[in-house]
Amino acid sequence: xKNLTKWFVAAFVGATIFSSCVDQIKFGDSFxxxxxxxxxxxxxxxxxxxxxxxxxxxxxxxxxxxxxATNWNAVDGKMNTGMFETLSDCWHSHNSWDGINRKYYSxxxxxxxxxxxxxTKFNYLKENCWEAIRASWMFIENVDxxxxxxxxxxxxxxxxxxxxxxxxxxxxFRHFGGLPLxxxxxxxxxxxxxxxATAEETANYIVRLLDEAANVLxxxxxxxxxxxxxxxxxxxxxxxxxKVLLFAAxxxxxxxxxxxxxxxxxAVENHQVWxxxxxxxxWERCWQACSxxxxxxxxxxxxxxxxxxxxTPSDYRAAFNHAYFLRTNNTxxxxxxxxxxxxNWEWWYYWGEWxxxxxxxxxxxxxxxxxxxxxxxxxxxxxxxxxHPFFNQNDNNQPVRDPRLYxxxxxxxASYSDHTAELWIGGRxxxxxxxxxxxxxxxxxxxxxxxxxxxxxLAGNYLEWPYLRLAxxxxxxxxxxxxxxxxxxxxxxxxxxxxxxVGLGKLETCNPxxxxxxxxxxxxxxxxxxxxxxxxxxxxxxFDMIRYKRxxxxxxxxxxxxxxRNDGGGDKPWSGTDGNASAFPNKPASxxxxxxxxxxxxxxxxxxxxxxxxxSAFPPSEVNKGYGLTQNPGWN
Numbered sequence: 001x002k003n004l005t006k007w008f009v010a011a012f013v014g015a016t017i018f019s020s021c022v023d024q025i026k027f028g029d030s031f032x033x034x035x036x037x038x039x040x041x042x043x044x045x046x047x048x049x050x051x052x053x054x055x056x057x058x059x060x061x062x063x064x065x066x067x068x069a070t071n072w073n074a075v076d077g078k079m080n081t082g083m084f085e086t087l088s089d090c091w092h093s094h095n096s097w098d099g100i101n102r103k104y105y106s107x108x109x110x111x112x113x114x115x116x117x118x119x120t121k122f123n124y125l126k127e128n129c130w131e132a133i134r135a136s137w138m139f140i141e142n143v144d145x146x147x148x149x150x151x152x153x154x155x156x157x158x159x160x161x162x163x164x165x166x167x168x169x170x171x172x173f174r175h176f177g178g179l180p181l182x183x184x185x186x187x188x189x190x191x192x193x194x195x196x197a198t199a200e201e202t203a204n205y206i207v208r209l210l211d212e213a214a215n216v217l218x219x220x221x222x223x224x225x226x227x228x229x230x231x232x233x234x235x236x237x238x239x240x241x242x243k244v245l246l247f248a249a250x251x252x253x254x255x256x257x258x259x260x261x262x263x264x265x266x267a268v269e270n271h272q273v274w275x276x277x278x279x280x281x282x283w284e285r286c287w288q289a290c291s292x293x294x295x296x297x298x299x300x301x302x303x304x305x306x307x308x309x310x311x312t313p314s315d316y317r318a319a320f321n322h323a324y325f326l327r328t329n330n331t332x333x334x335x336x337x338x339x340x341x342x343x344n345w346e347w348w349y350y351w352g353e354w355x356x357x358x359x360x361x362x363x364x365x366x367x368x369x370x371x372x373x374x375x376x377x378x379x380x381x382x383x384x385x386x387x388h389p390f391f392n393q394n395d396n397n398q399p400v401r402d403p404r405l406y407x408x409x410x411x412x413x414a415s416y417s418d419h420t421a422e423l424w425i426g427g428r429x430x431x432x433x434x435x436x437x438x439x440x441x442x443x444x445x446x447x448x449x450x451x452x453x454x455x456x457x458l459a460g461n462y463l464e465w466p467y468l469r470l471a472x473x474x475x476x477x478x479x480x481x482x483x484x485x486x487x488x489x490x491x492x493x494x495x496x497x498x499x500x501x502v503g504l505g506k507l508e509t510c511n512p513x514x515x516x517x518x519x520x521x522x523x524x525x526x527x528x529x530x531x532x533x534x535x536x537x538x539x540x541x542x543f544d545m546i547r548y549k550r551x552x553x554x555x556x557x558x559x560x561x562x563x564x565r566n567d568g569g570g571d572k573p574w575s576g577t578d579g580n581a582s583a584f585p586n587k588p589a590s591x592x593x594x595x596x597x598x599x600x601x602x603x604x605x606x607x608x609x610x611x612x613x614x615x616s617a618f619p620p621s622e623v624n625k626g627y628g629l630t631q632n633p634g635w636n
Contacts (some may be wrong), residue, residue: 136162
């Protein structure tokens with residue numbers, strides 16, 4: 001039999017021993033604090049005391065996926081300061097030295113990059129997945145021998161460990177397809193052969209672990225939520241099952257044709273990157289998982305969408321902000337992960353500077369996805385000269401758009417720091433026309449989500465990553481109703497629950513010309529648009545484009561927006577010191593708008609897009625070891 005790989009053994013053995021201390025990663029407000037150094041520990045020591053065994057599992061929790069770029073290393077750097085959504089049609093990176101530009105926009109990504117670099121979108125070996133999986137299996141195998149832990153706690157913690165395994169496998173599954181499936185830990189002595197499983201086997205493995213966990217875990221954390229938020233619950237396991245099955249049921253894997261015909265085709269022939277044919281039962285399973293989740297929610301309560309305190313634009317926005325950004329009293333978070341420590345200068349540097357370099361600039365196409373404040377779709381009429389696409393300066397600067405827009409991107413006229421944002425040419429936030437395609441306002445918009453107004457607005461916060469929110473489960477259910485049952489009414493009902501939180505009218509009422517009660521393709525497109533607006537920069541849009549094999553969106557030219565003052569002012573960089581937050585300098589009330597094509601020449605991926613990009617390459621060094629890992633199509 002072939003040897004299990006060096007990286008496999010290293011990950012497995014490395015999880016056996018705490019190299020110099022037990023990092024007791026706690027939960028709640030203390031989840032981010034490190035415990036005192038407890039010295040070198042081996043497996044027998046760890047599982048001879050409950051506190052050490054718990055700390056071992058908490059350490060595995062600390063290896064869950066966190067979506068924001070926070071540091072200069074293979075795991076936290078995220079494509080050397082990138083995020084998945086900058087590969088979608090909603091965001092663009094103007095940061096020339098990040099992995100997005102060097103590897104993906106340039107079309108230069110190749111399989112060998114997975115061996116040689118740390119700036120690919122999700123490396124098979126370097127994302128802490130296998131370390132978390134190995135540690136979790138080790139915990140499951142050994143926790144029963146802990147003498148000072150009762151059986152009920154052992155059973156619960158094993159279920160939490162299974163959910164860790166499932167989540168990390170899902171993180172790999174959506175980048176690579178079928179994977180080697182671990183059912184136990186391995187030592188370094190024997191030789192093992194662990195071939196790559198089919199896509200179906202991999203999805204079923206993840207779902208099985210989640211089902212086993214859900215049968216044990218409590219539905220919620222109840223009064224312990226404040227202190228233990230972040231631990232997996234039954235609601236988390238069932239919600240993640242819905243998310244896994246949504247991806248598994250989608251056309252990337254579930255179609256009558258494989259996504260790529262490029263060589264090598266071994267993974268296609270072995271059904272490791274598709275099911276071999278379309279299978280309607282996958283959508284049925286996704287629908288059933290959602291139905292089961294909401295049945296449990298109706299029975300047990302606790303989780304709910306964060307609702308506004310009143311029917312005002314500011315309260316709608318505050319509710320949405322709370323839903324994705326704030327941990328305290330957040331009944332919407334099903335799974336959240338976080339970095340160790342409060343926000344500090346270093347964290348600001350890494351995230352803030354990348355924003356400044358133009359790493360996360362929203363596109364015009366994304367801005368146009370957000371409807372008006374009454375729920376009706378945005379149209380080009382709102383970009384005519386003198387129009388008010390963001391705020392009505394003639395009506396006390398009132399917002400005129402979906403409140404989620406203002407939490408997602410900075411637009412002209414928004415309240416920003418000590419003044420009103422000036423994104424016109426020459427304004428404080430746009431500077432001058434010579435910098436239009438560089439920097440954080442390169443598209444005419446700035447990123448706002450997770451960034452806010454920079455250092456001062458984030459200081460003192462624990463920053464969590466909303467890995468799964470209840471709003472997403474509603475939208476998953478909407479899609480499953482449509483795909484599995486052709487249930488237009490059910491799909492619309494679930495979408496409208498999410499829209500109503502921010503005061504938007506019913507989708508079908510606001511779009512009477514789209515026949516959303518009978519046109520399946522049109523309703524699906526609206527569901528995907530709603531997902532982009534509700535879940536922006538939360539690792540959703542890129543994977544929606546992937547799972548539906550939307551090469552039309554990957555090839556579509558993207559645009560920005562130049563804004564000019566109609567009063568003739570602002571043609572030079574603003575140099576005043578007035579900090580009046582309620583008005584522009586000279587109070588310009590009329591603007592003209594100019595749409596321009598993003599001219600970043602490196603985004604040749606869009607003009608030379610190949611379906612092979614839907615899944616990543618495995619490191620060739622792993623494939624060549626001969627233990628059964630086949631390469632994905634298109635990567636040699």
